[in-house]
Amino acid sequence: MTTQSLRDRPDVRPRAVPAASRPRRHLLSPKAGRQHHAGPVTYILLGIAALVSLFPLYGTMVAASSDNTRVTQSPPPFLPGPHLLENLGKAWQDAALGKAMLNSFIVAGVIALSTVLFATLAGFAFAKLRFKGRNILLMLVIGTMMVPPQLGVVPLFMMMSDLGWGQRLPAVIFPTLVSAVGVFFMRQYLAEALPDELVEAGRVDGAHSLRIFWSIVLPVARPAMAVLFMITFVHAWNDFFWPFIVLDMSNPTVPVALTQLSAGYVRDQSLIMAGALLGTLPLLAMFIVFGRQIVGGIMQGAVKG
Numbered sequence: 001m002t003t004q005s006l007r008d009r010p011d012v013r014p015r016a017v018p019a020a021s022r023p024r025r026h027l028l029s030p031k032a033g034r035q036h037h038a039g040p041v042t043y044i045l046l047g048i049a050a051l052v053s054l055f056p057l058y059g060t061m062v063a064a065s066s067d068n069t070r071v072t073q074s075p076p077p078f079l080p081g082p083h084l085l086e087n088l089g090k091a092w093q094d095a096a097l098g099k100a101m102l103n104s105f106i107v108a109g110v111i112a113l114s115t116v117l118f119a120t121l122a123g124f125a126f127a128k129l130r131f132k133g134r135n136i137l138l139m140l141v142i143g144t145m146m147v148p149p150q151l152g153v154v155p156l157f158m159m160m161s162d163l164g165w166g167q168r169l170p171a172v173i174f175p176t177l178v179s180a181v182g183v184f185f186m187r188q189y190l191a192e193a194l195p196d197e198l199v200e201a202g203r204v205d206g207a208h209s210l211r212i213f214w215s216i217v218l219p220v221a222r223p224a225m226a227v228l229f230m231i232t233f234v235h236a237w238n239d240f241f242w243p244f245i246v247l248d249m250s251n252p253t254v255p256v257a258l259t260q261l262s263a264g265y266v267r268d269q270s271l272i273m274a275g276a277l278l279g280t281l282p283l284l285a286m287f288i289v290f291g292r293q294i295v296g297g298i299m300q301g302a303v304k305g
Contacts, residue, residue, distance in 0.1 A: 057280070063273035064088065071269045087274035091261060095275050096249075100257035101282065103169060107243075107253055108236035110173050115232045116225050118178040123186025124217050128199050129209070138187070144180045153245065160246055171246040172253070176236065182228050189224040190217065230290070234283055254279040 063071050065084035070077055091097065125131075126138050156175055165171040194217060202212040218225075240255035247256055258275045261268070 057284075060273050060277050060280070063270055064277045066270050068268045068270050071273070083270070084274075087270050088278060091271050091275040091278060094271070095257045095260045096252075097254065097257055097275065097278055100252050100254045101279075103251065104237055104254045105282075107169055107172050108233045111176050111236040112229045112233040114177040115179055115182045116229050119182030119186045119228060120190075120217070120221050120225060121213065122178070122183045123188075123190050123221075124194075124213055126183070126187040127191040128194060128196065141180045141183050145184075149242075153242070157245060166246065167248050167251055169247075169251070172239075172243050175242070176239075179232070182232065185228060186221065186224060190221060193224075194220050226290075230287070233286070237283060 061084070062077055062080050064087050066077055066081035067083055070081060122141075126134060126141075160166060160171040160175075163171075165174075198216050198220075199212060202216055207215070237253075238255060239253075243253045244256050244259070247253065249257070249260060258272070258279060261272045261275045
């Protein structure tokens, strides 16, 4: 029987190709994989947002480069003055910002590193390990976020005094070695970004929990760890309330040291703004250096997920 005769038979019909096996033309189109470019409206809106975000920093620089009389004028000046370097040098000397910045780097660096490490460990345990009371413990961790930190100032200060850490940096570091926000953040990230199959494969290969954490969890959690490190470092650097209570002017952090500039009957606003500008510059430098890696890590984790 020939092919032509088969086609003429009414009981032999050509079968339709299943939709799953059909070639997807839209995936093979020349537009696929192209880089999308934003229009002029997008660039205008982004430029306005950038200007609004940079305006407080610019205003601080203008005030720091002027004298106290010019700063207190109405309306205030909108252009930088000639006294920027002079005010920066005076603020650096009057507030002893050299030692204060060193202390802030130690405090913020240790707190950020410990928070990232402990929060990632706890987040991995809450997200992927199965043990009794896991949900109850997670609810307790989240519940601590609702307690105002001011309620624990008095017993925490008494505890630091009993340990002999009064007016010392460990009194600032140890109460904030880990945060409930960091634990919850890492738990939510690892629950979505870390497949259960990877953990099970590590178990099949005979790896224990710490080995799985080191070889599997850390590479997956790197983008979230970078973001958590930056957020924690900035928060620890700018923290004023607790360091002001447990430290004195002989061993201050940057926010505590800046209170020296506002002492006296007449406050020099230009000097205060110069000190605030000096305290902000390290954070700006860190974001300029590591911002691209952090954003790149976030995008890499989003693509892999």
